[in-house]
Structure formats: structure tokens, C-alpha cells
Amino acid sequence: MSSVDExxxxxxLSFIRKRVPEADVADFxxxxxxxxxxxxxxxxxxxxxxxEYGVKADLDRVSECITxxxxxxxxxxxxxxx
Amino acid sequence: xxxGIVDIATATSGExxxxxxxxxxxxTDEWIRRRTGVAxxxxxxxxxxxxxxxxxxxxPLVARHRERVTISALIVVSSSTGGAMPGIAQRVAQKAGxxxxxxxxxxxxxxxxxxxxxxxxxxxxxxxxxxxxIVCAVEAMSRMLDKTDRNTGPLFGDGAGAVLIEQRAxxxxxxxxxxxxxxxxxxxxxxxxxxxxxxxxxxxxxxxxMMSDTVNRLQDNDIEPTIIIxxxxxxxxxxKVREKVGARDAVFVDCVEQFGNTSSASIPLALGACVAERxxxxxxxxxxxxxxxxxAWGGVAVDYDLAAALGxxx
Numbered sequence: 001m002s003s004v005d006e007x008x009x010x011x012x013l014s015f016i017r018k019r020v021p022e023a024d025v026a027d028f029x030x031x032x033x034x035x036x037x038x039x040x041x042x043x044x045x046x047x048x049x050x051x052e053y054g055v056k057a058d059l060d061r062v063s064e065c066i067t068x069x070x071x072x073x074x075x076x077x078x079x080x081x082x
Numbered sequence: 083x084x085x086g087i088v089d090i091a092t093a094t095s096g097e098x099x100x101x102x103x104x105x106x107x108x109x110t111d112e113w114i115r116r117r118t119g120v121a122x123x124x125x126x127x128x129x130x131x132x133x134x135x136x137x138x139x140x141x142p143l144v145a146r147h148r149e150r151v152t153i154s155a156l157i158v159v160s161s162s163t164g165g166a167m168p169g170i171a172q173r174v175a176q177k178a179g180x181x182x183x184x185x186x187x188x189x190x191x192x193x194x195x196x197x198x199x200x201x202x203x204x205x206x207x208x209x210x211x212x213x214x215x216i217v218c219a220v221e222a223m224s225r226m227l228d229k230t231d232r233n234t235g236p237l238f239g240d241g242a243g244a245v246l247i248e249q250r251a252x253x254x255x256x257x258x259x260x261x262x263x264x265x266x267x268x269x270x271x272x273x274x275x276x277x278x279x280x281x282x283x284x285x286x287x288x289x290x291x292m293m294s295d296t297v298n299r300l301q302d303n304d305i306e307p308t309i310i311i312x313x314x315x316x317x318x319x320x321x322k323v324r325e326k327v328g329a330r331d332a333v334f335v336d337c338v339e340q341f342g343n344t345s346s347a348s349i350p351l352a353l354g355a356c357v358a359e360r361x362x363x364x365x366x367x368x369x370x371x372x373x374x375x376x377x378a379w380g381g382v383a384v385d386y387d388l389a390a391a392l393g394x395x396x
Contacts, residue, residue: 038117040318043287059283 004079008072011052015045016068028068039063045071053079083249084256085207086385087368088214091142092243092354094124094341095135096224103229104236114236115339119317123239123342125224132163133170136220137177139244143216144179146390147246154213155185155206159195159346161375162222163188164274174218192270193313193374194260195219195346196243200370200382201258203247218244219346228277237316238278239342243350253385254367259299260380261292270375289319289373294326296371296381307332307383308366309356313373314338314348323371332369333362345374357388364388 009025016023019036027035032042046062049055049071055078065071100122101111114120126135136158144153156178158171169188180186185206191198196219203215223238269285272278293312301307310332312320317338324334337352344351349370356362365388371381 039283040117040286043283044322047287059287063283 004076005072007052008049008075011048012045012068012072015041015048028072030068031066032068032071035068042071049075053082055079055082083208083251084253084385085204085247085249086253086256086387087245088248088250088387089143089146089246089390090243090350090354090357090388091139091391092241092351093135093138094241094351095130095138096124096126096240099123099125101236107230107232107235109232109236117318118237118342119320119336119338120236120342121339123344124241126222126240128225132160132220132222133173133177135222135242136160136170136174136218136244139220139242140174140178140180140216140218143244143246147214148179151214151248152212153180153184153216153246154210155203155215156180157187157189157199157203157215157217159189159191159199159217159219160221161190161192161195161272161345162225162274163190191346191374191378192376193315193343193345193348194372194376194378194380196349197370197372197380197382198260198378200245200247200384201260201380204256204382204384207247207249212249215247216244217247218242219350221345221347223278223343223345225274226272226276226278231277233282234278234280237280237343239344241341241344241347241351243347243354245350245353250385250387252387254305256382256384257300258380258382259296260378262376262378264376266377267375269377272375286316286319288377289313289315290322290326292373292379293319293371293381294323296379297323297327297369300369300371300381300383301327305367305383306330307369309333309335309362310369310371311335311349311352312371314341314352315343315374335362354391357391364392
């Protein structure tokens with residue numbers, strides 16, 4: 001796993017664990033709503049990743065991400081494009 | 083001389099609606115509170131004229147101060163008049179006992195309306211040697227609302243609030259910042275009996291960004307605030323704004339739980355509730371900031387002395 005992926009995972013887990021303290025990377029294929037995250041939590045997570053990597057995610061694209069893994073893949077695209 | 087807020091009156095009427103109302107559309111109290119902070123809201127009697135609700139909060143200000151100060155202007159702010167001609171400000175002036183020698187007009191800027199009217203009223207007030215200006219915000223958002231809409235039904239409430247603006251030798255100069263972006267008009271729309279359409283994700287993001295940016299701009303140029311009152315749309319938005327601005331020693335007001343989103347009336351309703359509860363200092367520097375449909379955003383930093391609202395002085 002690359003250091004970028006590790007950092008993304010770390011940021012994502014810090015948000016997911018606010019709702020599910022025992023969550024781990026193994027849960028990244030679980031729908032975010034099943035991890036007790038609501039749409040505003042997902043916006044907060046997206047904005048945190050924006051700040052971490054100096055990118056600006058399209059919130060319409062973010063809202064299409066079902067799982068943490070989907071969101072991670074989208075941010076990987078954004079980061080790779082910079 | 084500089085102008086500021088010297089009195090306030092607020093009112094809610096009609097049906098007090100708790101979150102239990104939304105059980106029928108599958109929304110629990112816990113679900114609504116977590117996403118919005120709202121526990122209850124007031125929905126005005128559908129037959130009550132909006133000008134009556136506005137006059138109910140303006141009349142006490144007129145009665146308390148008419149012997150001492152000439153109230154020369156009244157700005158009535160609302161998103162929920164339906165836009166018919168004429169507006170309601172002239173009838174509010176008459177019903178509130180202001181007489182005919184008064185500049186009275188309607189203003190609308192959706193949820194930012196009260197802040198925009200405050201900016202206008204402060205300039206109006208300071209343009210004369212003396213006299214007062216009333217800013218009244220009155221909203222019946224329930225008349226737009228589709229109460230069975232899971233996205234917007236629980237969010238909105240009704241109410242009215244009015245403040246008296248007046249010059250005082252002790253008041254410091256006010257400052258303001260505002261902006262708009264008409265390209266984002268589709269983020270929020272509503273019409274009487276037509277429902278409210280809201281892009282919740284975009285609005286949440288934009289509201290946090292624009293309100294926190296506005297507070298920070300005002301703080302950069304101004305005196306440290308005693309209180310910060312953001313448009314009371316959603317507690318989650320207010321929490322994020324609070325994190326981003328760092329309220330330092332200021333009281334950061336959140337009354338969303340009591341009233342829901344009452345559009346332009348939300349800031350005066352929150353200020354009035356805090357004064358009634360004495361949960362804020364009765365005098366100091368207020369930063370009032372809003373974001374809403376248009377899109378339009380803005381803020382004003384202004385001194386206040388609300389001892390009169392509790393009858394401590396005249």
C-alpha cells in the first residue's frame with residue numbers, strides 16, 4: 001500500500017470512527033450509511049480530504065460514492081491528477 | 083453618532099409541532115435531531131395575515147419608545163409573503179401604531195434578509211441626527227412547506243422578531259460584509275403551497291464556507307464579538323462554523339432546537355430567546371451572519387444594548 005493510500009485511510013478512519021469506534025479498513029467495502037454516517041458526515045470527510053491534499057472534490061461525485069472504498073478511489077483520482 | 087440595537091421583541095404563534103409529527107413519514111426524533119438539531123417548531127395559523135404577526139412584534143417596540151424617540155423607518159423582511167403587490171410593510175406600520183410619517187418598505191433576501199435589512203437600517207439611522215429604525219423579520223415557512231417531504235418537512239418553522247436601531251454615543255462603528263452568486267440560485271427554491279427544494283449537501287457545504295468566511299472577515303477588521311449569531315438553519319452547520327471561526331470568548335448562539343429554520347426570522351428569534359433566558363450579556367458587540375437562497379450571504383458586526391428589552395431601562 002502506498003503512503004498516499006495510508007494517509008487517506010487514516011483520515012477516513014478518523015471520521016468513520018466518530019460513528020463506529022471499532023471500524024477498520026476492512027469495513028471500507030461497507031456502505032457509508034451502514035457505518036452510521038449521514039450525508040453531512042460524508043461532506044465533512046470530503047472537505048477534510050480536500051484540505052489534506054489541496055484538492056477540491058465535486059460534491060455531486062462524492063454523493064455518488066457508496067462505500068469508503070469508492071470515496072478513496074475518487075480522491076486517489078484527484079490526487080493523481082494534481 | 084453610531085447606531086446599534088437597543089430593543090427587541092419576538093413572537094411565535096399557532097401550533098407547536100414536535101418531531102413526533104414526522105413519525106408518519108418514517109422520521110424519528112433521534113434521526114431529525116442528529117441531522118438538524120431541531121426538536122420542535124411553530125407553524126402559524128394558515129389564516130393569520132403575515133402583517134398581523136409582524137405588527138405583534140413591532141407594536142411593543144413602538145409602545146415602549148414612542149415617547150422618547152421618533153421612529154422614522156420600518157423595514158419588513160420576509161420570504162413568505164408570496165410576493166404580491168402591495169407588500170406588507172405599510173400595513174405593519176399602521177397596525178404597529180407608527181402612523182403615516184414613516185419610511186416603510188418590504189425587503190427580501192431569503193435567509194439573509196435580516197442581516198441585509200440590518201445593514202440598510204444602520205445606514206438609514208446614521209444618516210439622520212436622531213430617530214429610530216425598526217427591522218422586522220416575519221416568516222411563515224409552513225405555507226411553502228410540503229410537510230410530507232422527508233428532506234425539508236422537519237426543517238422549517240415560523241416566527242417573527244423585530245429590533246429597534248438607534249444612535250448612542252457609546253456605540254462603536256458597525257461593519258459589514260456581504261456577497262451573492264446568482265449562478266447558484268437553484269440550490270434552494272420555494273413558493274407558497276409549492277414546497278421547498280433544497281440541495282442539502284451543497285447547501286451545507288456552502289453555508290459553512292460562506293458564514294465562516296464572513297465571520298472571519300468581520301473579525302479581522304473589528305472588535306472582538308461578545309456574541310455570534312449565525313442563521314439558525316441547522317445545528318450541524320452552526321457547529322462547523324463555530325469550529326472554523328474559533329469563537330474565543332464570544333457566546334456562539336444555537337437555538338435551532340427550539341424553532342427550526344425560520345429563514346430571515348431566525349437571528350432575531352435567537353437573539354430574543356437569549357435575552358429572555360439571560361444567556362448572553364445584555365450589552366456588547368454582536369456578529370450576525372447569514373447564508374441562504376439566492377444565493378446570498380452576509381454579516382454585520384454591531385453593538386447592542388438590550389436592557390430595555392427586559393424593562394431594565396427605557
